[in-house]
Amino acid sequence: MHPAWIAAIAAGVVAVIVIGIYNGLISKWLETRNAWSQIEVQLKRRYDLIPNLVETVKGYAGHEKETLERIVQARTSAMAPGKPVAEQAAAEGQLTQAIRGLMVVVESYPDLKANQNFLQLQEELGATENRIAFSRQHYNDSVGVYNTARMSFPANIVAGLFRFESAQFFEVPKEEAAAIQQAPKVQF
């Protein structure tokens, strides 16, 4: 075979391989972006549950004003747009703390605990926390998949050529963690 033909075929094969690797990296990277936005979605779902929760509890434990107000405050604060990332994380942590505080208070109201509506809300709140946790887990898993692919041979060559950067793992921001570490403030 003419050497020019061999070179052309070899170049074609290499091109196909490079395209395949590139597309693989892109789709893994996009999955990390998708997973990241999922976390936001789950965090925001919490806000919708709070008003109903407050109303239900008021019916049975109306004089637990402080606890209820704290939740409403925390929700408003978390929902406020335009905060820097650290502040937002702290606000989410405050909301988690406020909800937990309410759950502790509820323990002393057996009627409330037996209320169907409240039980459903409790399940929803628990499920929301699970969804937030799993969406963070999935984000970290997708980051692991992408980074592993990016650093493996021969993909690392393509990654270097096209300047694919490594993705960051999610860690619970220290502001949020700090807010959660404190024991819930409860007044009986």
Add this chain to the structure above:
Amino acid sequence: MPETFRDLIAANRRNSVLLMTLFVLFAALVALILSLAILLSIMPDAPLEETLSHALGVGAVAAAIAMGLVALSYFEGDQLVLGVSGAVPLEKAQDPQLYNVVEEMAIAAGLPMPKVYLIPSDAPNAFATGRDAQHASVAITSGLRNKLTREELQGVVAHEMAHIRNLDIRLMLLIAVLVGTIAMLSDFFWRVLRFGPTSSRSSNEARDSDGEKNKGHPLLTAVIFVLAIVLSLVAPLLARLIQFAVSRQREYLADATAVEFTRNPTGLADALSKLEADPTELKLANEATAHLYIVNPIAKFRGLSETLFSSHPPTQDRIRRLRSLAGERAEPRA
């Protein structure tokens, strides 16, 4: 260093690839030999190249027929299976907790939310179906729903989502095509042998214009025939055995992937213990759908799970592997 679920997943994937490669090569070889034999018995005097290309044609036709039958299953199979099992679609409002558990697992797996179905039966069992993640369904029996804790339910649902993500339904369908092709060719070969033109005519009689090319046919034909007879008896059985082996391998993989989703091997391990101990039989399941369920729904077959003919690995073994991931000893909780 103790095994993590990632090690288990990697090992399982390697085994699957190995099994599938061997199976495809085996199927191709069997198809080739049987097709050759069929053609040689019809046209013993044809030149070798012609016979070979015709053989490939016969094999291709058989595969096409098998694929056609399976294509129906591929596109409509999930509705069929759901209908046969008596599954009823579930709305979130009917059982929010179950719906939430499925949604949590979909998020952890990075998959779209599957359709959720409930099977009205006391027998605790579950299955997943659907050709890919966008068209997936998960079905749970009411028995399983009521007998398991939330943590155990999560483990079972994670196992089913694992089947969806690992595209096991599609894989088993592909294997069904291969098994079907081999069975069809074996059957066809025997029919041709019994009812077709006899192959006893000596090929030394006829020398066509190609002359020299027909020399050496008698020995080759005889060898191919012997191989074909042996294969037509053995291959369908062997293919089924490989099919069961792959199914078992994918069950282990689904268990390990479920741990990847939940990060909690105990949930699934406890669920499997409960399922194993429950003697209630799932009435609407039969042998055709048994492989889809999380434990073999036909209780008397569970004992046979030590054999090569089981679609599921022994439950005790699955529990043991899960508990070792959790760092617990292999004995179940009291």
